[in-house]
Amino acid sequence: MRVERLLSPLPGLLVLAALLLGLEWAVDAGLIRRALMPAPSTIALRLWDLLEAGDVWAPMMQTLRLVFTGFAIGSAIGIAAGLAMGWWPAVFRLLEPLVELIRPIPKSALVPPLMLFLGIGFTMKVTSVALVVTFPVLVNTLQGVRGVDRVMLDAARTHGWPARHTLLHLVLPAALPLVLAGMRISLGLAMVLAVLSEMLAGEGGLGFLILDMQRSFRVRDMYAWLVILAVLGLALNWLFVLAERRALHWQRR
Amino acid sequence: MKITSGTWLILGLLALWEASARLGWVESPNWPALSQVLAALAADMATGELPARIGGSLWRMAAGLAAGGLAGVLTGLAFALIPLTARLFGLVVELLRPIPVPAVIPPLVLFLGLDDPMKITVVALTVFFPVLTNTLQGVQAVEPDSIAMGRTFGIGPLRRAAFIILPAALPAILAGFRVALALALVVTVVAEMIAGEQGIGSYLVLMQFAGRAPEMYGVILLLAALGYTLNRGFVALERRLIRWWYAQARQAA
Secondary structure, eight states, rough: HHHHHHTTTTHHHHHHHHHHHHHHHHHTTTTTTTTTHHHHHHHHHHHHHHHTTTTTTTHHHHHHHHHHHHHHHHHHHHHHHHHHHHHOHHHHHHHHHHHHTTTTTTTGHHHHHHHHTTTTTTTHHHHHEEEEEEEHHHHHHHHHTSSHHHHHHHHHHHHTTHHHHIIIIIIIHHHHHHHHHHHHHHHHHHHHHHHHHHHOOOOOOHHHHHHHHHHTTHHHHHHHHHHHHHHHHHHHHHHHHHEEEEEETTTTT | OOOHHHHHHHHHHHHHHHHHHHHSSOOOOOOHHHHHHHHHHHHHHHTTTHHHHHHHHHHHHHHHHHHHHHHHHHHHHHHHOOOOHHHHHHHHOOOOOOOOGGGGGGHHHHHOOOSHHHHHHHHHHHHHHHHHHHHHHHTTTTTHHHHHHHHHTTHHHHHHIIIHHHHHHHHHHHHHHHHHHHHHHHHHHHHHSSSSOHHHHHHHHHHHHHHHHHHHHHHHHHHHHHHHHHHHHHHHHOOOHHHHHEEEEHOOO
């Protein structure tokens, strides 16, 4: 069983290795133009240089800070608004049409006007990330709150729990699986908006670098930064799934 | 439509928008009145420039949706029905999935240029993943009994896949397409914003640079309406395609 689990990713790794080797060979044999796709080995070397010189950290931290801040703000607003709308019918009636009006706007299209108002700095980028994060979290929180067991709510009332206590200790935990599912979707979207706003604002970060390297025909650098971004996306996703499992440990037993 | 507090809130905000620009509460070239925005939008539609750009964007979106969706369904079917393919290629798919879409645009520009092929590929790549995931889950959830029955009746594997498994997994697949449709519009606009001079995304950035705020906001309103209409249209189509599924759900309830 143990050996089997250790071996299970092996076929996948072999295919990955075969693809990389095939690419290497195709570039060497001149089937793919080096100006478009340098050999994977040279990209790996470039990546190593970047890591060794420590050039990786500043742009990576810039993008990470953007994703984290925007994600935190957007999630907080989404959860708060979702809870309020799910809990008080009056708030739902007040905000629901507005939410339905703003939700279908592609948030990426809001980057240009945000640039007009907030410039090209951190504020603009964080706002665009927070905007895209808010709505999936809000909609999922709302659904989660609505799905809370009536009997449990009645029980809380019977025990004389104040509304705030019920919200924090019954409704929020019960809605948590859906809230976290919404946040998982939002995390991917946060990365998309972070990269896009960095590309459009042109002021550093991984997104800016990838586009800038392409425009200055430093193709090897472009792929190296792309690999870094991919690893970052993978790591963030993995961390979130891990955190989600810990937070929901009571659910799957 | 029922007039609720939410409707009043929207009307109030729109009135505030109009008044703040008309009465000079907010004095900024970036803050045109709602009526100016609508007039600019109407003028752009009348000259025929905007309709042509929308048509182009929609065509690229549809082509990408079709290509990526087909690839997603086929890959999902293969992964679910032939476990070996999942073990071989699952890892590569999982490694590619978390790359934020805007980041793949620069390398694709190198290979495919700035026009339709690049943009359609970007959309197809975006659409591929949600459709794949949903197809996989949908096929795995098909009742084993119905597949066994097909086998008993001597129906071959290909026809089983096409006439038993695919229809049974259709609700899940369509749910994947609904998610993909929203993403496809966003990504079409993103690709147009970053590269090339085509379509509605490029127009948006053009208007931003030209400082023509009314036109810019007009395009955003139009995009929101487009996103909303596409979603509604798809839901209507979905209800027709899988009417039996809704009927079953109603019976169960």
